[in-house]
Amino acid sequence: MTAPRQRKGVRLADAADEQPAQQEDAKPRAEIRAAHTGGKLWNILSLTVGGIVAVCLGLLTSVYIATLHENDLWFSNIKEVEREISFRTECGLYYSYYKQMIQAASIQQGIVICKQYLEPVYFYIYTLFGLQAVYVIALYVTSWLLSGTWLSGLLAAFWYITNRVDTTRVEFTIPLRENWALPFFAVQIAAITYLLRTHLQPAHEKWTLLAVFIATFFFSLTWQFNQFMMLIQALVLFILDCFDLLPTAKVTWLYIIQVSGLLLVCVLQFFNSMILGSLLISFNASVLIARTIQKNLKKGGLFSRLGKLLLHVLFVSCLTLLINKLIKKILNLESDEHIFKFLKAKFGFGATRDFDANLYLCEEAFGLLPLNTFSRLSDTLLFYVYIFVLFPMTVTAAIVAFQNLSGSTKAEKSVGTKEDCTIALKPGTAYNLIHTVLFGCLALSTMRMKYLWTSHMCVFASFGLCSTEVWGLILKCVRLYTSQRTSVIRYSLPVITLLYISYKFWPGIMDELSELREFYDPDTVELMNWIKSNTPSTAVFAGSMQLLAGVKLCTGRILTNHPHYEDKNLRERTKQIYQIYAKRSPEDVYRILQSFGTDYVILEDSICYERRHSRGCRLRDLLDIANGHIMDGLGENEPDLKPSLYPRFCEEIKRNLPSYTVHFTRVFQNKTFHVYRLAKHK
DSSP states (O other), X not given: OHHHHHHHHHHHHHHHHHHHHHHHXXXXXXXXXXXXXXXXXXXXXXXXXXXXXXXXXXHHHHHHHHHHHHHHHTTTTSOHHHHHHTSOHHHHHHHHHXXXXXXXXXXXXXXXXXXXTOOHHHHHHHHHHHHHHHHHHHHHHHHHHHHSSHHHHHHHHHXXXXXXXXXXXXXXXXXXXXXXXXXXXXXXXHHHHHHTSTTOOHHHHHHHHHHHHHHHHHHHHHXXXXXXXXXXXXXXXXXXXXXXXXXXXXHHHXXXXXXXXXXXXXXXXXXXXXHHTOHHHHHHHHHHHHHHHSOOTTOSOHHHHHHHHHHXXXXXXXXXXXXXXXXXXXXXXXXXXXXXXXXXXXXXXXXXXXXXXXXXXXXXXXXXXXTHHHHHHHHXXXXXXXXXXXXXXXHHHHHHHXXXXXXXXXXXXXXXXXXXXXXXXXXHHHHHHHHHHHHHHHXXXXXXXXXXXXXXXXXXXXXXXXXXXXXXXXXXXXXXXXXXXXXXXXXXXXXXXXXXXXXXXXXXXXXXXXXXXXXXXXXXXXXXHHHHHHSOTTOEEEXXXXXXXXXXXXXXXXXXXXXOOSOHXXXXXXXXXXXXXXXXXXXXXXXXXXXXXXXXXXXXXXXXXXXXXXXXXXXHHHHHHHHTBOOSSSSOOOTTOBOOSSOOHHHHGGGOOXXXXXXXXXXXXXXXXXXXXXXXXX
């Protein structure tokens, strides 16, 4: 009888002993729950505030750029023809398609309903300025995802705005295709950065892949250089995958998305042959084929993996060239041959007399990045911070890649033997690092592409300044690491930088906003008004690509050629039309113009007597070289060039000699333009 009582007593005693312990445990658990709830509320608050700040900064950027555009042209007060002329060169061509669409009978009624609220031209430009808001928000989000704090996104947006001269040109080239495309490219980068986060839930991963596809599709649809940009992006993925810095499955999905997006664009652009023959499609197909054939690429020791990697790179390169050549031969594609001629000449693999390639070579936008770009970027501290962040992250990537090839660790694991100097590299950070390096190389070689680099430079620099990865690594390696010290640095330095930028550049921004100018181009306005009033609506005009884009937009007349330069036949037609500025006989020029059904030809003094380019790069020089003629002016000529039998057409026609007047009659002239009507010979 005693034993059960003892056992009961023991149980009672145990229960009595456990009760105080349970009460003691209840307090920490409650504290943990409270801390968890408080942390969750803080995260929600931070996310809300950060999101509101992102949207506000995007909208402010749009308003800022729209105001600069209005102040520069007095756009709201000038005539419709002046507004249209302000869309210079190919910008006028792109806007003309929009104008043609809204004037079509099928949707005209709907537009008339809308006109009382917003003129079509304002709908167009506000859409593009609105895309700038999307652009800034995407940059903000990418930096936030990388650093873990929206303060980084705030700094990225500030840098983008204060370096506006080098990050965008939307306020003075509004309809340019890159202004449509780059916001979608920034959205794509933000989505890829999120996709590469570890432990992403399957549902989130699917939605993110969809976002990447949509952004890739719209980017590809809106810019003719999309295939080259995405080829560089594919190279980024290839490099990171080879060094085991990204999950292979996600890389595969990104390859597939790139190809499927391009193919869909190809269909929508009436089977654009330039897309089918792109190196991107050939490269991505080659990588996927090579990966299927070459198995166990990521197994073995250092030297074994290096050997496999070199073989893999060689195999992919050869297969890419083979597939691309086969596609072009089967489909008889020559749409992008001028680009490869340009690249070959640009990088010193032989001079070329190709007219189209030399047009690119002589354009400043396709030359090397000017050194004064770096001084402007340094004024806002952007370039200094960028280099400061780039160096340790590059070293980190090199060490992690070496460790991965050695097979001793993965990118997410710590590297090194000392606990106080560990190195880690997240997939999203690795992607953005190689992205900024390769696009930086592109920008250095081709100035026009700097807008891809400088905007991402804002993201990468702001991420590094607010990153625990960067500051944690530096402080650990100098044995000064504490979590509190890291937090103080990653929050205080961005705030100091923001204060410096605001103090230094706020007065300049206010001066910009208060400076008022007005659009003024009376000669072009006079020409467009004359064409509308004195020529039939079915008249066919020949002239320079840039001017004819304006003629199409302002007058709706038919053109012989225009600035769309991705079609071989159109490029050849433009070269033939440009013989009006070469040393050709009036009979030759008349025959050429007649073959394209020309009624009127417009000659421009600014081209005929061009002084903007140096000798050898003037349009008349390029034509002389292509025709085998000696160039005008003092200087050397290649020995095989010969004197022309005829004077320069654009100069000689103004003398009204019988050999010219029999074919051409001058019907309009002012200080800039001369218009001639072609005779109708039987």
